[in-house]
Amino acid sequence: MSAIVVTFFHRPPDQAEFDAWADELAAAARTAPGFVDAVVSVHADPRLELAVSATFGTEAQLHAWLDGAARAAVLRDGRARGLHRASSDLVVVEGEFTPPGVAVFRHPVSAGREADFIAAQGDLTTASARFSGYEGTVVFPAAGPDDEWMTLIRFRTEKLLSGWLSSRQRMEALPTLRSALDDDFSAFSHTTPLGTTVRIENGKTEMTPSWKTAMLVLMVLYPTVMLLARFLGPVLDRVGAEPWLAMWLSQVASVSLMQWALMPFAVARTRRWLDPLEGRSRAVTIRGAVAVCAVYAVTLTLFATVTWLQFWDYPD
Template identity: 55%
Template sequence: MSEATAVTVFHPVDDSAAFGRWSQDLLASAQAAAGHVAGQLSAFPDAVLDCAVAVTFSDEIQLHGWLDSADRDDVLGDGRARGYSTCSGDLIFTDDGPLAAGVGLFRHDVAAGKEADFEAMEVRLAVAAAGMPGHEGTVLLPPDRHGDWISLVRFRTSAQLSEWLRSAERSEALSGLRSTLRREFASASNTTPFATTVRIEGGRTLMTPNWKSAMLVLLVLYPTVMLLSRFLGPVLADAGAEPWLGLWLSQIVSVAAMQWWLMPTASRPFRRWLDPVEGRGFRIGVAGAAAIIVLYAVTLTVFATVHELHFWDYVD
């Protein structure tokens, strides 16, 4: 599992220095928990940027263990008594991108000596975003241990985020930002449960080609349907379910399994191939397609030769 980060956003504070001192208690609570990797306070040189605390754990399970802990609740309770209240649910992201809809995450490699100019440009972007429908806030995180600044912009819905990314207001506000960077900024990619990776690159929304998504879905769908037909179908028939109902119930199980387990698992080794930026080269495209075709052949061979998997032989 990849590392996971939680960003806790707070309502604006009157005394940023006092909030910074209190935030060390929250960071210390995370540091004492199993799996802690890093933690930091956001940068908010202007009130338009959210004050937030970000913590990173080695995986999602350990991150949620701390987020749900009594120790963290105690620290947040002390913060509320001081006037530091959270203004949204925790924002979770991994190497694959944000886990919540409507959140855009961007990584920036800021040129040396350009930090102040970069912060000013981020404030300019946040001001422009604040005028868009559904905007809920912008968080700016200082350089992480990899040296990248991270900005997160939050909108109520994914459609509103997309509208902002395509807007003339954003394009105008972006002028000047690139001069503060060593290379073009990029968003973290985010792969949907059905094998479509979405990436924002240079202000453009890029997605996995449909043929790649379709190939991977077929790779998972065929054995799923075959196995359900062999093992679940007879159970439903024995329970008295008519064929039309049994098939419907089987498809519910199939879709649920693919949505939350099978497709995310199958997508992981093909992550680069599915990425519309890293996987757009001819060589990697052919290599990934060839690997899937080989897996097609393996699954077809298994279901053709293993008699115990022939569901049609078990139908009364």
């Protein structure tokens, strides 16, 4: 899953000098493994924060860049030129919870409506600034023709952010923003290890239907338990583990495999189906359910017909 770092800056006396230096920072990032893109925020409107984002393919690659000598050298040069960071770096990993008090949205801005969108974001910033705990809004333009704009909003605490997201003032301002979009905006989502995707949409929490989560867990759990019974069970028997201990150790192995390996693998391949918004349509729902049922059929057939995998009849 991609990871994004957002670095905030105080507004410089010379914006042109900052833009030139930001290009140097982006050029340094391009040489790092896993680099995806780097974007300077929209800063013509003084109500919006000044920031630079860098996206990498994985969180590990992002942290390698953040800890690297190349970035440190460019930042030192920026400080020498009077370009100072306004706060610590903010790291957002897609598929994981955003930091407390932070909301990140993607916007499919209509061609030719970019100025209207920026103005609408400025108006939203003016409204949100009246709420307790508001710390700032940064807007990043699309990195490429097929990408979406990104907006990041910061509040002091998660509770204060939720108050703004569900406020009447925000709801009244959203139609103007939506008029500049090809489709509705979406918030970054988080998917739990067991496949439940959580989104915050217009201040309301949306979650994967529980029946989808249950289907996915069963799809992964059944072959896991069958294979552990076939291959781990005999090992535990040979070392003399008592049944109560053997069962516990088997469950430890099962839970560990599902938590850190098997469920993340399955979730990554069913992400759209699990998403409470993208997976809401009937067509996506049916296609996903049919695919999961097909995996059921394959695993049931496999364990019913391949005697070598049948733990109740394995050789001693």
